[in-house]
Amino acid sequence: MHYATAEERVSTRGRRITWRRRDGTHHFDAPSTPIERVAGRSRLARRAARLDKCNVVPYSNEDRLVVIRRGVVYDLELATGRWRPTLRLSQCRNLLHGSIARHRSTLIFGEYGSNPQRRPVPIHASHDGGRTWHTPMRLDPGQARHIHHAAFDPFTCTYWLTTGDLDGECWLIQLSESLELVAIHGDGSQLYRTCHLWFTEDAVFWIMDSPLQLSYVVRLDRARSQLARLQPMPGPVWYGTTLSDGVALAATAYEPGPSVSDRYAHLFASRDLERWTEVARFSHDGLPRRIFKFGVISFAEGSCSSEGFWVSGEALCGLDGVSWRCRLDDVQGLSSDPWQRLRADLSATLGLEDPETLKDQRPSFRHCSPSALLALDRGSSAWAEAITRFIGVRRAEIRQRVNHRWPDIERREASVLAVSAFLLRCAQTRGDARYVNAAATLLSEAGVRRASVFNPLSDPQRSPSARAQSLVFSLLHASLDRLGREGRP
Amino acid sequence: MTPRAALLSPSIKSYYSIATVEKLTALGVEVPLVVVRRMVTPSRIRDELRRDGTRLLKKAFSKLVLREPATPGVPSIREELTEAALKEDHLLRTCRRLGIAIRLVSDLNDPEAVDAVARSGAQGVVFTGGGLIRQPLLRATPRGVLNCHMGILPRYRGMDVVEWAILEDRWDHVGLTVHLMDDGIDTGPILRKVRVDPTGLKNFTDLRKKLHAAMPSTVATAATEYLSGQLRAQPQQVKDGKQYFIMHPSLQRVSRAKLEASGPRSPP
Numbered sequence: 001m002h003y004a005t006a007e008e009r010v011s012t013r014g015r016r017i018t019w020r021r022r023d024g025t026h027h028f029d030a031p032s033t034p035i036e037r038v039a040g041r042s043r044l045a046r047r048a049a050r051l052d053k054c055n056v057v058p059y060s061n062e063d064r065l066v067v068i069r070r071g072v073v074y075d076l077e078l079a080t081g082r083w084r085p086t087l088r089l090s091q092c093r094n095l096l097h098g099s100i101a102r103h104r105s106t107l108i109f110g111e112y113g114s115n116p117q118r119r120p121v122p123i124h125a126s127h128d129g130g131r132t133w134h135t136p137m138r139l140d141p142g143q144a145r146h147i148h149h150a151a152f153d154p155f156t157c158t159y160w161l162t163t164g165d166l167d168g169e170c171w172l173i174q175l176s177e178s179l180e181l182v183a184i185h186g187d188g189s190q191l192y193r194t195c196h197l198w199f200t201e202d203a204v205f206w207i208m209d210s211p212l213q214l215s216y217v218v219r220l221d222r223a224r225s226q227l228a229r230l231q232p233m234p235g236p237v238w239y240g241t242t243l244s245d246g247v248a249l250a251a252t253a254y255e256p257g258p259s260v261s262d263r264y265a266h267l268f269a270s271r272d273l274e275r276w277t278e279v280a281r282f283s284h285d286g287l288p289r290r291i292f293k294f295g296v297i298s299f300a301e302g303s304c305s306s307e308g309f310w311v312s313g314e315a316l317c318g319l320d321g322v323s324w325r326c327r328l329d330d331v332q333g334l335s336s337d338p339w340q341r342l343r344a345d346l347s348a349t350l351g352l353e354d355p356e357t358l359k360d361q362r363p364s365f366r367h368c369s370p371s372a373l374l375a376l377d378r379g380s381s382a383w384a385e386a387i388t389r390f391i392g393v394r395r396a397e398i399r400q401r402v403n404h405r406w407p408d409i410e411r412r413e414a415s416v417l418a419v420s421a422f423l424l425r426c427a428q429t430r431g432d433a434r435y436v437n438a439a440a441t442l443l444s445e446a447g448v449r450r451a452s453v454f455n456p457l458s459d460p461q462r463s464p465s466a467r468a469q470s471l472v473f474s475l476l477h478a479s480l481d482r483l484g485r486e487g488r489p
Numbered sequence: 490m491t492p493r494a495a496l497l498s499p500s501i502k503s504y505y506s507i508a509t510v511e512k513l514t515a516l517g518v519e520v521p522l523v524v525v526r527r528m529v530t531p532s533r534i535r536d537e538l539r540r541d542g543t544r545l546l547k548k549a550f551s552k553l554v555l556r557e558p559a560t561p562g563v564p565s566i567r568e569e570l571t572e573a574a575l576k577e578d579h580l581l582r583t584c585r586r587l588g589i590a591i592r593l594v595s596d597l598n599d600p601e602a603v604d605a606v607a608r609s610g611a612q613g614v615v616f617t618g619g620g621l622i623r624q625p626l627l628r629a630t631p632r633g634v635l636n637c638h639m640g641i642l643p644r645y646r647g648m649d650v651v652e653w654a655i656l657e658d659r660w661d662h663v664g665l666t667v668h669l670m671d672d673g674i675d676t677g678p679i680l681r682k683v684r685v686d687p688t689g690l691k692n693f694t695d696l697r698k699k700l701h702a703a704m705p706s707t708v709a710t711a712a713t714e715y716l717s718g719q720l721r722a723q724p725q726q727v728k729d730g731k732q733y734f735i736m737h738p739s740l741q742r743v744s745r746a747k748l749e750a751s752g753p754r755s756p757p
């Protein structure tokens with residue numbers, strides 16, 4: 001799915017473009033060779049030969065599409081269905097999704113090719129909605145390998161382009177509306193390597209797209225030109241978007257590299273661009289990545305809200321060559337305190353009695369019911385010590401004890417999550433890594449694992465305990481990340 | 490007066506016990522008795538499985554089958570053994586050579602073991618492993634039981650403290666502590682601390698090997714000095730340290746990455 005609004009959708013499959021509009025559904029087949037047409041019947045062949053790749057920008061009021069496919073930019077008119085080539089790309093066949101800056105009738109993009117000789121990378125622009133093109137600038141030879149992304153910044157009325165890939169090649173290039181160079185931000189390092197930018201009045205945000213270094217959320221303060229490295233992510237982020245109700249989405253890619261922590265593509269959401277919460281993850285399908293593509297999630301452009309937005313995926317279990325319409329069911333919760341959310345989730349799941357009455361109980365594992373734990377102040381170290389000691393000393397009994405005390409699976413899982421969440425919060429407030437260890441041990445011994453695949457279509461009413469599970473594992477991973485950096489959870 | 494110390498051993502194949510017996514006798518300590526825990530008893534397997542879980546298999550394989558293979562550049566406990574002990578490769582044979590009485594028991598806390606230690610005339614006991622020690626054995630000799638803990642006390646008590654110290658960036662808290670055992674976990678009075686530089690070692694196996702190699706001489710020297718009245722025990726406060734437990738694999742990974750990243754630089 002390339003583009004989606006309430007009134008229209010543009011999607012592609014192989015060489016076929018489908019444009020659904022109020023006046024009906026229109027199909028267009030891209031020019032191709034007989035070999036492409038035969039190979040295009042197999043999804044695996046399409047993956048291996050990259051036959052699915054294309055970029056589409058609709059101009060609905062003019063009844064036409066701008067399409068980039070296999071190194072050619074086309075102007076495609078709805079009325080005639082004619083594919084009119086308007087530009088031939090010199091270094092690439094396609095661009096990353098959503099990497100064409102569009103402002104009124106101006107379109108800007110830079111080429112995204114492998115460019116092993118580091119030739120000057122051309123930046124193309126059109127001021128008539130893609131009917132004609134010119135090349136207002138080229139990067140200096142060796143300045144960058146290619147352009148990742150181009151975006152229009154509505155707060156300064158400038159265009160931003162991001163470059164990559166290696167150290168010394170990652171820059172943020174700011175151009176005026178008349179396409180003159182305003183500034184080049186960055187030092188070329190991986191910190192400035194990104195495929196998507198988010199703009200606010202005060203800052204520019206991005207998430208690093210570095211398989212070489214741990215990728216962070218980065219905030220560039222406009223006034224002070226200060227850079228802040230915020231939350232770490234489990235992999236490089238290729239695609240991002242902002243929904244019409246202000247929720248930002250970003251997705252990590254599963255690709256080779258030391259910064260890729262697991263075999264999942266993770267989908268994150270945020271309301272403030274600073275704190276990101278994982279909302280889904282998809283496992284790679286296991287086929288060789290260099291040939292059959294990395295695990296990637298992309299988003300449709302256009303205007304969608306968190307009540308219904310589109311994600312597309314490649315090389316992921318259940319999300320390969322297809323798009324899903326998804327809904328975020330806890331938008332307000334994205335920016336609230338994870339502990340408060342956990343309490344609310346678990347209280348709702350379990351229908352707990354008034355936890356205030358349990359506050360004075362003597363700390364022991366026997367009393368570690370969700371009710372008791374939710375009643376506790378997060379700094380209650382006596383409880384955390386008692387539970388940590390029990391888990392540490394009687395580790396082998398945990399599974400048996402947990403199963404005996406909480407025989408109902410749903411309740412057992414919720415109880416284990418509550419205990420773990422409590423320990424992780426204590427670990428954060430008291431800076432004690434032993435509590436993180438106890439939480440990780442308890443989750444392992446009790447057999448509570450994070451759901452590997454969450455299908456928003458088949459599970460639209462994601463249960464509160466599933467959310468609680470996601471929160472606890474987010475807390476755990478955040479604590480482990482912090483331990484790796486600072487030695488304190 | 491010649492210092493006299495009994496020795497508690499976890500198994501007849503323990504290099505640590507063999508090397509400690511040899512070091513003690515070389516330092517002029519009379520060793521009247523060695524009490525050895527039988528290697529395979531149902532209660533021992535149950536207790537150790539409860540404590541170590543599946544790690545027990547790895548530990549047994551490493552200690553009994555691999556027998557501490559040498560790593561170039563890393564000290565090994567085998568280097569602490571005399572040629573005769575290396576050839577014997579068995580605590581029973583070493584004790585026989587050195588003229589030391591030996592007693593095999595299923596549990597070190599068995600009344601027969603406690604009785605044998607009490608009647609051996611030893612002033613103190615050197616513990617080289619074999620499970621938890623209870624009050625009767627702790628009180629069986631006038632000067633108590635000495636243990637060499639693979640961590641710096643009082644900060645790091647309990648299990649996996651080498652990994653925990655690295656995880657918490659306490660590089661100066663890697664080493665050995667000889668202390669008197671009491672009914673707490675590593676809470677008894679401290680006799681000696683020896684710090685070991687962990688930087689530059691590639692993994693925890695090598696670091697533990699380096700620490701293990703230093704244990705026999707550290708505990709033997711401290712025992713000799715303590716039993717002959719040259720060394721005084723310093724009590725420790727419970728609040729001065731924390732008890733650590735077996736580290737979960739997810740934290741082990743973090744700790745391992747820190748050690749691997751430490752390279753040859755000096756500790757921060």
